[in-house]
Amino acid sequence: MTSVPPARAVHPLRRPVRALALLVLLGVAGFWAAKGAHRGWSQDRVPVPKTDEITGIPYTVYEDRYVPGVEVLAAGTALAAAIFGATFFLRTSPTRPPSSP
Amino acid sequence: MMTKRIPASLLALALTVSAGAAPLAFDFKDPKGVNAIQFTLDSVLEPIVGTANGVTGSVSFDPAAPAATTGRIVVSAKSLVVPNATQAGHLQGKDWLDTATHGDITFELAKLADVKTSGAETTATATGRFTLKGVTKEISVPVKLSYLADAMGKRVPGTNGDLLVVRGEFSIKRGDYGIQPGQNEEMVNPVVKLNVAIVGSAPKR
Numbered sequence: 001m002t003s004v005p006p007a008r009a010v011h012p013l014r015r016p017v018r019a020l021a022l023l024v025l026l027g028v029a030g031f032w033a034a035k036g037a038h039r040g041w042s043q044d045r046v047p048v049p050k051t052d053e054i055t056g057i058p059y060t061v062y063e064d065r066y067v068p069g070v071e072v073l074a075a076g077t078a079l080a081a082a083i084f085g086a087t088f089f090l091r092t093s094p095t096r097p098p099s100s101p
Numbered sequence: 102m103m104t105k106r107i108p109a110s111l112l113a114l115a116l117t118v119s120a121g122a123a124p125l126a127f128d129f130k131d132p133k134g135v136n137a138i139q140f141t142l143d144s145v146l147e148p149i150v151g152t153a154n155g156v157t158g159s160v161s162f163d164p165a166a167p168a169a170t171t172g173r174i175v176v177s178a179k180s181l182v183v184p185n186a187t188q189a190g191h192l193q194g195k196d197w198l199d200t201a202t203h204g205d206i207t208f209e210l211a212k213l214a215d216v217k218t219s220g221a222e223t224t225a226t227a228t229g230r231f232t233l234k235g236v237t238k239e240i241s242v243p244v245k246l247s248y249l250a251d252a253m254g255k256r257v258p259g260t261n262g263d264l265l266v267v268r269g270e271f272s273i274k275r276g277d278y279g280i281q282p283g284q285n286e287e288m289v290n291p292v293v294k295l296n297v298a299i300v301g302s303a304p305k306r
Contacts, residue, residue, distance in 0.1 A: 039146075039147070040146055040147035041146060041147065041184075041185050041188070042185060043184035043185055044184065044185060044186040045182070045184055045186075046184060047150070047152075047184055052133070052135045052256070052300070054249070054252055054255045054256045054264070055135075055247075055249070055252075055256070055264060055266045055300045056266075057135055057136075057266060057298045057299070057300055058298060059135045059136075059137055059152075059154075059298070060137065060139070060152050062182060062184070069185075070146070
């Protein structure tokens, strides 16, 4: 007679935590995309090119607004991955089949 | 009586002509705040592009003799701006430009060579002393000077005078000026491109 390994019960927090990881990933990606999907570093002020009408000199003015860069996307992805990875450590003790009388 | 009047008239005429031919002093502190030096450093992910708009200085320019141009342009290193505030802090910090100690970047024009003038436009090679982070080196920069007579009032209403636009583009090696020599070259290119486009004004009284 072969012995059946005891089944492991899914930890009750595993699914909610994985959902949280997905939420973090989508939230950060959505924030990055909504703010312009800038593929460079984050910007605390955004350069706006202008030209002086009389002299033709190009110059730059800066608008004070935040644009998240790829490091924000990377950090959000890493955080989501870490939360997801943590769920593998959420375990319960093995459940044993009820003993026969 | 007549003989006394003629020399006086000639003297007045000579003074007028010499005054008209005198070099004009152009002030490069622009009232509209347009003047800036743009710099570009190739870097990981994207080039670092910024500006420094604290431009002052003066240039003596004679439209009739552009080759005799002299001048000095000063840029406040503390006015350096890049879009990322952390990068700006690093660039102004002690390891890079050390703007707390070396507040000014200067170019002192010694001479113009290969001067070619066509109408109001003059192209030349400007040789002078360039000082950055306390290190001074002689450099030569191709420049274009545009003399805009009586254009000052068009930019700044209520004023009267001439404008001189100076354009130039050149590169320097940051290591030559003690800016992280031989360091972080895989992260930030050792060559810095500088783009100058500034205007000076010479008011008329």
